[in-house]
Amino acid sequence: AGMDALPPDAAWNVWALLFGLGATLGAIAHERRFAVPVDWAIAASGLVCTVTGALNLAAPAFALAFNPAITMALGAAIFAAGVRVDASDPSRRTRRSDIAFWLHLIAAPMIVHAVMPLVAGGMGDINGAEAVVVLLVFAALGLVAIVIDRRALLVSGLIYAGIAIGYLLSQNVAESLGLSLTLLTLAAVVLGLSAGWRPLRRAIVPRLPLGSLRAIIPPPT
Numbered sequence: 001a002g003m004d005a006l007p008p009d010a011a012w013n014v015w016a017l018l019f020g021l022g023a024t025l026g027a028i029a030h031e032r033r034f035a036v037p038v039d040w041a042i043a044a045s046g047l048v049c050t051v052t053g054a055l056n057l058a059a060p061a062f063a064l065a066f067n068p069a070i071t072m073a074l075g076a077a078i079f080a081a082g083v084r085v086d087a088s089d090p091s092r093r094t095r096r097s098d099i100a101f102w103l104h105l106i107a108a109p110m111i112v113h114a115v116m117p118l119v120a121g122g123m124g125d126i127n128g129a130e131a132v133v134v135l136l137v138f139a140a141l142g143l144v145a146i147v148i149d150r151r152a153l154l155v156s157g158l159i160y161a162g163i164a165i166g167y168l169l170s171q172n173v174a175e176s177l178g179l180s181l182t183l184l185t186l187a188a189v190v191l192g193l194s195a196g197w198r199p200l201r202r203a204i205v206p207r208l209p210l211g212s213l214r215a216i217i218p219p220p221t
Contacts, residue, residue: 020049075110108152
């Protein structure tokens with residue numbers, strides 16, 4: 001009886017729903033008592049488990065067919081929450097900055113891991129055109145990251161950028177050399193972003209037509 005009477009997939013989804021709901025309520029209670037910033041991300045993750053568990057139970061065919069889109073939508077909602085929290089503290093001087101950091105840390109991989117397969121298909125058999133698209137998407141995510149002054153989107157996209165760069169390099173060099181050059185390129189990107197993040201923001205953000213959004217993003221420093 002009980003859970004044992006359910007098919008394995010259904011039982012797993014029931015547990016996911018219950019665990020997600022419990023994690024969300026527990027994180028909310030803990031945050032209200034102790035004001036720990038990471039509780040917001042825990043609550044958001046719990047909501048994701050709750051929603052996906054409920055969808056898999058109520059409409060399994062729909063959930064399976066639209067899984068990337070659902071993941072992207074949930075990630076975008078968490079991302080929007082992070083941006084909204086950041087907007088209330090553009091100078092990043094209060095606890096709200098830490099809250100937004102954790103929300104972006106949860107949202108970024110959900111968005112990136114949902115978007116890349118949608119625009120490029122399976123990364124295991126990527127072709128030249130798809131590699132270029134992946135790098136263009138990575139550049140767009142990088143621009144968003146620079147504007148909002150959060151690196152999570154870029155970090156989450158590095159693995160896909162590496163696959164795309166590796167493919168493009170492998171077309172002209174030996175496989176072992178292509179792997180070495182790919183790792184070297186990624187290392188250069190990471191080091192460049194780490195050392196040049198502030199100069200990049202100073203160079204790019206003032207030139208963008210952000211309008212009223214400029215008031216809610218951190219000023220370039």
